[in-house]
Amino acid sequence: MNGSDTLEAIPVAELLLAYGSGRFPMCHDDGELYWHDPDPRAIFPLAGLVPNKRAIRAFRKADFILTRNKAFEGVIRACAEREETWIDERLITSYLAMHTAGFAHSVESWSGDELVGGIYGVSLRGAFFGESMFSKVPNAGKAAFFALVAHLQRQGHVLFDTQYLNDFTQQLGAVEIPRDRFRKQLDAALDLDAHF
Numbered sequence: 001m002n003g004s005d006t007l008e009a010i011p012v013a014e015l016l017l018a019y020g021s022g023r024f025p026m027c028h029d030d031g032e033l034y035w036h037d038p039d040p041r042a043i044f045p046l047a048g049l050v051p052n053k054r055a056i057r058a059f060r061k062a063d064f065i066l067t068r069n070k071a072f073e074g075v076i077r078a079c080a081e082r083e084e085t086w087i088d089e090r091l092i093t094s095y096l097a098m099h100t101a102g103f104a105h106s107v108e109s110w111s112g113d114e115l116v117g118g119i120y121g122v123s124l125r126g127a128f129f130g131e132s133m134f135s136k137v138p139n140a141g142k143a144a145f146f147a148l149v150a151h152l153q154r155q156g157h158v159l160f161d162t163q164y165l166n167d168f169t170q171q172l173g174a175v176e177i178p179r180d181r182f183r184k185q186l187d188a189a190l191d192l193d194a195h196f
Contacts, residue, residue: 009093012101019122019129020190022183024163025094026086033090039179042165044130046153049160049173051146058139059146064117065110066147072099075106075118079132087132095131098122105196107148109140117141119148126192127159128152145172155196159189 010025010033018024023037051059076095080087098104103124109117117140119133128148135141152160161182162174177185 009090009097012094012097012103015094015098015122016103016124019124019127020186022179022186024129024131025091027088027091028086031088033088036163037179038164040165040176041179041182042162042169042174042176043182043185044149044160044162044169044172044174046149046157046160049149049153051142055139055142055146059143062111062137062139062143064140064143065112066143067108067110068147068151069099069105071108071115071118072096072104072106072120074115075108075120075134076132078115078118078134078136079120081134095120095122107144107151109135109144109147111137111140117144119144121148123157123196124190126157126189126194127161127186128157128196129161130163142172151196156192156194157189158192158194159185161186 018035023035025033026036027033073096076092095104104122106118106120108115116137117135121128121130133141133145162169165174165176
């Protein structure tokens with residue numbers, strides 16, 4: 001994908017085709033957008049994924065209010081507010097369009113009326129593609145993450161993609177699998193009649 005011809009948002013139809021085949025866009029340091037299709041691929045195994053007792057105690061103590069799709073734009077903009085980010089205004093506009101079309105979703109953590117954490121991503125039938133998460137206070141992003149996990153489990157999702165493995169996602173339970181195996185799991189997830 002060339003930066004000179006991607007100054008406008010990526011069309012929803014193009015994003016749906018990309019996610020359905022296992023690809024996703026990221027903005028690089030040179031200001032251009034590129035399609036990624038990593039091998040290995042990082043996923044969260046949804047079956048049995050729950051917070052540990054320490055995290056549960058922390059969530060109860062913080063007493064976050066958790067919502068879904070109440071502040072999608074606030075979540076994606078908070079995720080973009082870092083020194084190193086792969087989310088530029090073109091991607092924000094693209095995912096806002098996906099959200100309006102019913103394919104991109106967020107889970108929010110609130111402290112009173114303040115948005116203090118959240119996570120957003122793309123949902124296609126039985127697959128959810130996690131894009132980014134943020135926390136303004138300790139455990140706010142984790143609380144949103146585990147609220148999302150519980151929702152996906154209830155809705156019958158079988159694949160939770162997290163793209164690349166890092167220390168934080170590994171602590172949450174992410175693992176790497178070969179791209180070929182990921183694509184088989186994706187195909188199976190897309191055959192399901194699951195909804196966010």
